[in-house]
Amino acid sequence: MERPHRKTAAFAGLALLLVLAGCAQVTVHSEVKASGEVGELTYQINMSRTAYGYLEESAETEGYDSVEDSILADFNESEQEDIEYTEEFNGDQVTLTLTRENFVPDGNSSINVTTKDGKITYEDTTFVNETAAAVDGSEGYSGALSGGFAVDYYLTMPGEITDSNADTVDGNTAEWHESGSEAFTDNRIYAVSEKPTLGSVPGFEAAGAVVALLVLGLFLVRRR
Secondary structure: OOOOOOOOOHHHHHHHHHHHHOEEEEEEEEEEOOOOOEEEEEEEEEEEHHHHHHHHHHHHHOOOOOHHHHHHOOOOHHHHOOEEEEEEEEOOEEEEEEEEEEEOOOOOOOEEEEEEOOEEEEEEOOOOOHHHHOOOOOHHHHHHHOOEEEEEEEEEOOOOEEEEOOOEEEOOEEEEEEEHHHHHOOOOEEEEEEOOOHHHOOOHHHHHHHHHHHHHHHHHHHHO
């Protein structure tokens, strides 16, 4: 049976392992287009070499040659063409970065983008994890495990955001900042923006004016 939300759950499952390891910082950047497509989605996870060792052991146990192979296994070949994955080692710190371009949510991911009545709604439940919230049925224990875990989420919508549960909203951008157990148990990302029209796209009015002048110029030339 296919795992739910498999296409963006790769880093979510990875993050859960890091919760158990005790320390990780996740930064997410998501940019939504007016079409509802996610133009660019980037996950960056900073962790210690010790935590990375847990990931290597987990990948080996599952039959993969590397952490990269275990993560990319959740995407098919065509999807992998739009994915860039890197690992950077700096002393005792390791940074994993996965960037996905031209992502169209299709119901198999934790990200959902819908358009209705001139509004675009974005929701990401990657960091809503009941399993992490009840590691052993004790909030104190799970909180201690995830005490070093943090999530910083940055979202850019195609139009002005009119509704959101973000910590801060500025025009068409929103930010969420969570740490500790709440960062990976009940951290729902939600925002609604206006669906931009051609006239509301920055620079479109100016471009339209240039085109109008060119047409007028051609018209006047032809009349001579």
